[in-house]
Amino acid sequence: MTKFSWKIKYQSKKNNARTGTLNTPHGKIHTPAFIFCATKGALKSSTTITAKENNTQIILSNTYHLMLQPGSELIASHGGLHRFLNWNGPMLTDSGGFQIFSLGHGSVADEIKGSSNIKRSKTLLSISEEGSLFKSYIDGSFKFLSPEKSIEIQRNLGADLILVFDECTPFHVDKSYTESSMRRSHRWATRSLNRFNSDIKFKPNFGSAGEQKLYSIVQGGIYEDLREESIDFNLNQIDTFGIAIGGSLGSSKEEMHKVVNFTAPRLGKNHPIHLLGIGDPRDIWQLVKSGIDTFDCVSPTRLARHGSALIKGKVGKKNIKNNEFSNDLSPIENNCGCSTCKNYSLAYIHHLFKAGELLGLQLITAHNIYFMNELMELIRNSINNDSLDESEEEWFS
């Protein structure tokens, strides 16, 4: 247990931005850091070796997907998720709550980021004090997840950092539902922590057994009084290593920034603060100033799948499928140090997409991973040098 630690290295004098070091049994994370999503136990179109070569510090996997396929027992029999997917660095798993309610309501994932028109089939069957009943998206079978069950599964998976089970409330519900959902999530957080602390029966029989730390989650939607109540709960009524900011972040980027800027600074310095599911580079420049230490988002790998490479500046990306790149011998970004930009032209990657070659996805994914890690390193250095605003201005110019 002594292998974990959280230490703020430098606190900006101008705003709440800070750099820090988060130690885990699988290595240290320099913060602010970006966490890449290996949702189903795999980074999309990237080996963990490539991710490491492109400076990745930490990845996450999803309890919800892995409990359905291949099952956490199978992964435990491998000696845990680190060995299953060949990643020896720090790792996080979420609790499954987000996906149950996101896929269940059919729209939470989009709502968090402000779009609410997406229709999906609803797999959430019921929510009770005990937990949540839902249908497997794989075979339609009934599955039940409770705080205790989520922690047991996350013990089996064996990630370094794990999350309490919560309901991720959608944006379209009213304040009274958000309030009652928040309070139930607080009770679920306490049950998660109790299970986490209670015994070692669920720890699989391998090296890093039990060497995990728990994050609680701040709820409350867009309501400041509810956020305040949840902040008080997370700081004073439950004792976890880290704190995540979850729940609905509103229907626009402005609301999201407002919620985060209200919440993060109130969480203090004793916990690493994770912001769930947000990862647009253009937002990150702002959000670190509220005191966010870690981010996660599927966007770097998802954008790559759609042919988009991340670049600096206001536009933020290049769609390499665009014909303007068909004859462009320059790399995705000049002076980028990633293996893709050092070795391949836009014309080549454009050709790969036109020819239907999956290698195109691999090459853009590697660039996007490197890009995010470079961005976070620049942000860390700029915080340490008190030049965050200057770096931001240059980055966007």
Add this chain to the structure above:
Amino acid sequence: MTKFSWKIKYQSKKNNARTGTLNTPHGKIHTPAFIFCATKGALKSSTTITAKENNTQIILSNTYHLMLQPGSELIASHGGLHRFLNWNGPMLTDSGGFQIFSLGHGSVADEIKGSSNIKRSKTLLSISEEGSLFKSYIDGSFKFLSPEKSIEIQRNLGADLILVFDECTPFHVDKSYTESSMRRSHRWATRSLNRFNSDIKFKPNFGSAGEQKLYSIVQGGIYEDLREESIDFNLNQIDTFGIAIGGSLGSSKEEMHKVVNFTAPRLGKNHPIHLLGIGDPRDIWQLVKSGIDTFDCVSPTRLARHGSALIKGKVGKKNIKNNEFSNDLSPIENNCGCSTCKNYSLAYIHHLFKAGELLGLQLITAHNIYFMNELMELIRNSINNDSLDESEEEWFS
């Protein structure tokens, strides 16, 4: 031009098997060797870096595909194919003939290997003494390829080893068509060589310009008298660096082995001998005994796309999508030294395929590439030690 050489290292006393060294400006190839297909300028689901790490000596690309997309001029403006696709090792391009006639007739590729029921749309419009008119599979536009045009394109692409333009006769034609087609292909070979030798106008302006060597192609289908006539042409009436065995190889594996075993030993020791389009490991053990120095086939990467990993023995492959592997913690092959087998279990790769993760293709592709290169190294060592039969028996047991 002095950078090229071909030297037989050891000639087996028991059969026609031999080891050799083929020097090119981009490095040497130890033979017998396997050539991996980067058909459209990309190995399917593998970077060239991964291919290199898995001991790949040489790759090939296809004139037909690259002339249609992105065009050989674009590739020349990059400084050639080596730079376009980031491969600094030896490289071969074919002449485009095979694909025009394969896709054109709709079935040659399958017929060469003995199946003739596959229907595809026909894009071949006409064959004349001058060359071949066909429709682009990309936009339906008319394209013309002649011996001269093929060589000009291959000069632009800049591979180390290039091929004369030929008609790859299908199996379903009669002997008289095969004969007249062969003779036209001989005339086309002479025209290809003349263009190859005539001037340097078509050599792009980059480092290895003009440093290429030409292979002619033995035709004649399954007819021994025609094969003999073509062997005489290739040995005595045209002067090329290498000789490939092409044309129809019959309707069964037995016929294919018979054609190769008739042809290859008659081609002597002065040329490296390439067998076009054949690459089943179980065949390669036999075919090296006829004196084949290099092989090419899409199978290692194509099998991977369908979830099949190459293994030793009579069955020859494992379909990892099969449920029997869902809980199998062992690697694809015990004692395999590839990065996939050292780091990942069958259960994990099975999970990736079930979850639709493209990483599964990458992992099996890396294994299959390593597997082929290991096989060829074992065969080379066994030829050098006069233990080819013993190695073969052990490999199949």
